[in-house]
Amino acid sequence: xxxxxxxxxxxxxxxxxxxxxxxxxxxxxxxxxxxxxxxxxxxxxxxxxxxxxxxxxxxxxxxxxxxxxxxxxxxxxxxxxxxxxxxxxxxxxxxxxxxxxxxxxxxxxxxxxxxxxxxxxxxxxxxxxxxxxxxxxxxxxxxxxxxxxxxxxxxxxxxxxxxxxxxxxxxxxxxxxxxxxxxxxxxxxxxxxxxxxxxxxxxxxxxxxxxxxxxxxxxxxxxxxxxxxxxxxxxxxxxxxxxxxxxxxxxxxxxxxxxxxxxxxxxxxxxxxxxxxxxxxxxxxxxxxxxxxxxxxxxxxxxxxxxxxxxxxxxxxxxxxxxxxxxxxxxxxxxxxxxxxxxxxxxx
Numbered sequence: 001x002x003x004x005x006x007x008x009x010x011x012x013x014x015x016x017x018x019x020x021x022x023x024x025x026x027x028x029x030x031x032x033x034x035x036x037x038x039x040x041x042x043x044x045x046x047x048x049x050x051x052x053x054x055x056x057x058x059x060x061x062x063x064x065x066x067x068x069x070x071x072x073x074x075x076x077x078x079x080x081x082x083x084x085x086x087x088x089x090x091x092x093x094x095x096x097x098x099x100x101x102x103x104x105x106x107x108x109x110x111x112x113x114x115x116x117x118x119x120x121x122x123x124x125x126x127x128x129x130x131x132x133x134x135x136x137x138x139x140x141x142x143x144x145x146x147x148x149x150x151x152x153x154x155x156x157x158x159x160x161x162x163x164x165x166x167x168x169x170x171x172x173x174x175x176x177x178x179x180x181x182x183x184x185x186x187x188x189x190x191x192x193x194x195x196x197x198x199x200x201x202x203x204x205x206x207x208x209x210x211x212x213x214x215x216x217x218x219x220x221x222x223x224x225x226x227x228x229x230x231x232x233x234x235x236x237x238x239x240x241x242x243x244x245x246x247x248x249x250x251x252x253x254x255x256x257x258x259x260x261x262x263x264x265x266x267x268x269x270x271x272x273x274x275x276x277x278x279x280x281x282x283x284x285x286x287x288x289x290x291x292x293x294x295x296x297x298x299x300x301x302x303x304x305x306x307x308x309x310x311x312x313x314x315x316x317x318x319x320x321x322x323x324x325x326x327x328x329x330x331x332x333x334x335x336x337x338x339x340x341x342x343x344x345x346x347x348x
Contacts, residue, residue, distance in 0.1 A: 010075055011078055013073060014071075020050050023083060025083070026074075026082070027042070028047075029111075033110055038106060038107040039087060039088035041070060042074075042107070066094050068093070070091065071088070074086045075117065075124070085121055087104060087107075087121050093138065095230075098229055098230050099163055101140060102137070102139045104129070108121070118148065118151040122139075122154075134234050135177045135178035135180060136174060136175075136191060138172065139152050139175065143162060152173045156175045158173060159171055161194065172194075174195075183288075186245065187246055188244050189285060196242050197221050199242070200228075200242070201220075201221040204224050205220075205221070211310075212309075212310045213332070216333065239257050239289060239293065242254055252285075253273055253282070253285070255289050259293075264301060265301045266293055266299045266303070268302055277312065278312075286316065287320055290346075302320075302346045305344075307339035307340070308339070314342075322344035322345060328341045328342065
């Protein structure tokens with residue numbers, strides 16, 4: 001195998017007219033040899049129409065079709081003054097990239113493969129992810145793409161699972177650049193991840209826990225995975241946190257807050273495994289998360305809806321300092337039950 005170039009001579013750059021030559025020298029032979037390669041962003045438009053190509057290269061804002069903002073970088077070998085590949089970084093997880101695709105798409109031009117460039121580019125892309133506040137990075141690759149899998153693993157990728165999409169089996173890897181933790185006297189709150197699905201079954205599979213919840217309990221631990229995969233563990237609007245004991249790490253439950261589209265109200269939700277009820281964990285974890293979004297996200301109003309007959313949750317609302325603000329009602333999914341309720345509110 002040919003030795004890789006010095007990683008210190010590699011740099012991620014944004015495309016500008018100054019790099020038009022490097023772009024065409026890479027894309028012309030690449031497109032002549034392959035038509036379906038990653039990242040999609042660099043092959044979706046004709047590079048010969050440079051102005052239009054540059055204008056359409058990145059996704060600037062989220063779209064109704066489910067696209068999320070995306071930054072595209074080209075990997076410049078400064079010693080040879082050529083592009084050896086490119087990476088696209090999606091700023092968040094949305095409907096089109098939460099299962100496959102992930103945060104980073106990368107590709108190396110054919111004649112420069114097997115030289116270590118993919119591993120180096122991913123490492124550089126992770127530094128850009130840090131700048132964007134992405135601390136949990138999802139990367140995926142076809143199970144048959146051994147080279148990509150190795151490049152991801154060399155950058156700290158941990159295999160979560162395999163999923164099939166459009167008839168293709170793909171590996172899902174997570175790279176942790178930082179852990180968002182909230183400590184309470186007895187617990188630690190962390191972003192709930194797909195890898196937590198077995199622990200979460202202690203409450204997600206319990207009909208007693210789900211009596212007043214909208215959804216029905218899961219029948220198998222794996223039933224939680226589709227929902228967990230749709231959660232963005234870097235979101236600044238939705239915080240879904242698993243509650244674990246600081247003593248032995250066992251999972252106690254989930255606490256979450258969701259900001260409404262207008263950005264004015266945060267909605268609180270939680271559920272705990274049945275054998276941890278009555279110990280004050282819901283109040284302790286909810287108070288810590290509310291304080292966190294107040295201090296870090298500027299939250300000013302918290303609301304939560306509670307079935308009137310759910311007296312245990314009513315007590316949690318009261319301990320948190322929330323007061324009823326209006327009467328309401330809600331129906332469980334599939335219409336299996338309906339509950340009169342109250343919406344509780346607290347201004348921070």
